[in-house]
Amino acid sequence: MSVIKGIKGVKDLLPEETPRWRLIEEAARRWAARYGFHEIRIPIFEVTTLFARSIGASTDIVEKEMYTFQDRDGTSLTLRPEGTAGTVRAYIEHNRAAIPVPQKYFYFGPMFRHERPQAGRLRQFHQFGVESLGMADPQADVEVIALLWRILSDLELPGLTLEINNLGYTADRDTYRPHLVTYLKQHESGLCANCQRRIEANPLRVLDCKVPECRAITEPAPRLADSLSEAARSYFVRVLAGLDRIKIPYSLNHRLVRGLDYYNLTTFEVTATNLGAQNAVGAGGRYDALVETLGGPSTPAVGFAIGIERTSMLLPESTIRKTPEDVTVYVAGFGGQGAAAGFTALEELRLIGLQAVSDFRSATLKAHLRQADRLRCRFTLIIGDDEVAKGSGVLRDMETKVQYDVSLSTLGRQIYALLSGS
RNA sequence: GUGGGUGUAGCUCAGUUGGUUAGAGCGCCGGAUUGUGGAUCCGGAGGUCGCGGGUUCGAAACCCGUCAUCCACCCCA
Numbered sequence: 001m002s003v004i005k006g007i008k009g010v011k012d013l014l015p016e017e018t019p020r021w022r023l024i025e026e027a028a029r030r031w032a033a034r035y036g037f038h039e040i041r042i043p044i045f046e047v048t049t050l051f052a053r054s055i056g057a058s059t060d061i062v063e064k065e066m067y068t069f070q071d072r073d074g075t076s077l078t079l080r081p082e083g084t085a086g087t088v089r090a091y092i093e094h095n096r097a098a099i100p101v102p103q104k105y106f107y108f109g110p111m112f113r114h115e116r117p118q119a120g121r122l123r124q125f126h127q128f129g130v131e132s133l134g135m136a137d138p139q140a141d142v143e144v145i146a147l148l149w150r151i152l153s154d155l156e157l158p159g160l161t162l163e164i165n166n167l168g169y170t171a172d173r174d175t176y177r178p179h180l181v182t183y184l185k186q187h188e189s190g191l192c193a194n195c196q197r198r199i200e201a202n203p204l205r206v207l208d209c210k211v212p213e214c215r216a217i218t219e220p221a222p223r224l225a226d227s228l229s230e231a232a233r234s235y236f237v238r239v240l241a242g243l244d245r246i247k248i249p250y251s252l253n254h255r256l257v258r259g260l261d262y263y264n265l266t267t268f269e270v271t272a273t274n275l276g277a278q279n280a281v282g283a284g285g286r287y288d289a290l291v292e293t294l295g296g297p298s299t300p301a302v303g304f305a306i307g308i309e310r311t312s313m314l315l316p317e318s319t320i321r322k323t324p325e326d327v328t329v330y331v332a333g334f335g336g337q338g339a340a341a342g343f344t345a346l347e348e349l350r351l352i353g354l355q356a357v358s359d360f361r362s363a364t365l366k367a368h369l370r371q372a373d374r375l376r377c378r379f380t381l382i383i384g385d386d387e388v389a390k391g392s393g394v395l396r397d398m399e400t401k402v403q404y405d406v407s408l409s410t411l412g413r414q415i416y417a418l419l420s421g422s
Numbered sequence: 423g424u425g426g427g428u429g430u431a432g433c434u435c436a437g438u439u440g441g442u443u444a445g446a447g448c449g450c451c452g453g454a455u456u457g458u459g460g461a462u463c464c465g466g467a468g469g470u471c472g473c474g475g476g477u478u479c480g481a482a483a484c485c486c487g488u489c490a491u492c493c494a495c496c497c498c499a
Contacts (some may be wrong), residue, residue, distance in 0.1 A: 008490085008491090031470095056428090060496080060497050060498080065497080094448095116424090116494095116496090117492085118493060118495095119493065120498095121498075121499085128499095129499090133466040194496075260498095276494085277494060277495085278498075281499070282499070283499065285496085304499095305499055306499070307498085307499030309499080312498060322494080364457080364458095365457045365458055366455085366456095367459095368459085369458055370460085371459085373460055374460095380458090382457085386457080396458075398459070
């Protein structure tokens with residue numbers, strides 16, 4: 001019989017790995033709460049047109065990376081490739097714009113993109129993201145960027161850099177694009193095949209190309225910064241001033257062009273080394289037109305998303321070790337009477353709030369102690385037939401080997417006292 | 423979608439120009455120790471050599487195909 005295996009690019013998170021994930025998730029939730037963001041839980045699949053309209057019909061995500069399928073009535077549904085579209089859809093659908101305070105949400109969950117898996121890239125991956133809706137103020141940008149930076153710094157990820165750029169308003173990019181295209185066409189022969197195609201499809205993307213030849217050509221190219229309107233410039237200046245004020249270090253990257261169409265003005269990305277060919281741990285930007293594009297009231301917004309798998313890859317052991325392990329009591333019940341008494345004691349320990357385990361396969365004390373050792377239990381409660389006869393048990397400290405007699409009738413209280421004293 | 427690497431014991435990997443019975447370390451099980459874990463010593467179990475064809479007297483090794491996986495391109499978190 002053939003064994004059924006997991007889907008390509010879709011990973012199981014085994015118990016050895018979940019603690020580090022929980023650490024990341026808890027840090028993100030903690031910081032998000034401090035910044036006034038509230039959790040929203042949105043579906044993992046939506047009507048396909050939601051993503052096509054928001055992310056951009058000609059982006060790679062929409063063109064070739066979506067998990068799309070037909071519902072029974074024929075409507076096209078898609079597994080979410082990112083979290084912003086669904087969040088904005090929910091914002092509109094529940095008329096959150098009518099609420100007189102800024103709507104600041106965070107979400108955590110799986111996203112799906114049909115790509116070839118490699119280091120730091122999976123078909124089902126996880127993001128923690130935030131969306132700050134309703135404020136067209138540079139301080140809102142700064143607040144969101146600060147939150148991103150604080151979460152990642154708190155986790156002590158090594159080698160982080162915050163890169164930031166100003167995409168300007170749509171009109172700014174419209175005036176800039178022809179200048180860039182003209183320049184690129186003059187140097188077309190020197191560009192990589194991909195970039196030659198991009199000249200027509202998405203010229204700004206050429207700036208983001210990693211091919212050295214392309215980089216050399218685009219270095220002296222006309223810059224978007226020179227085509228920006230006064231309003232866009234001053235907005236960006238205020239964002240940077242805000243970052244300076246609260247001491248968030250950043251570096252300007254005029255090549256930073258995000259892959260999703262809905263961004264405008266501020267865009268940013270936190271990059272790291274040691275991520276294989278990938279380098280973005282978290283990224284985001286402002287998207288003032290998206291809510292309206294999706295049929296909602298004109299609503300300015302900023303957000304970001306963190307890649308959890310990538311964060312996990314970078315998470316140093318030292319950060320994980322800071323979390324203290326809970327003390328677990330192993331109960332070694334053996335023999336005709338002892339096994340039964342042990343099982344009762346096991347439950348009693350749990351009822352008073354302790355973590356207690358046993359391996360019911362073990363029939364001898366030796367076997368039990370071996371399992372207690374493997375399970376890394378700090379204490380073992382030994383209950384054999386002799387103990388049952390005496391109405392007591394033996395609590396053994398596995399590290400010091402010191403043993404205490406405990407009465408079976410008042411087990412819970414005694415053990416609790418001994419453990420809290422240790 | 424394209425390119426490259428790797429598939430041998432539970433894990434990490436050796437395996438000579440194709441040669442007889444495929445190995446090591448770690449782990450696992452048992453014993454030394456019949457009520458005291460880890461350490462040590464002794465013993466033991468465990469393999470469709472990814473799968474399917476082909477070449478050959480003979481294939482883990484060579485050839486073809488296929489699948490899986492990793493890495494990279496592309497793109498992104």
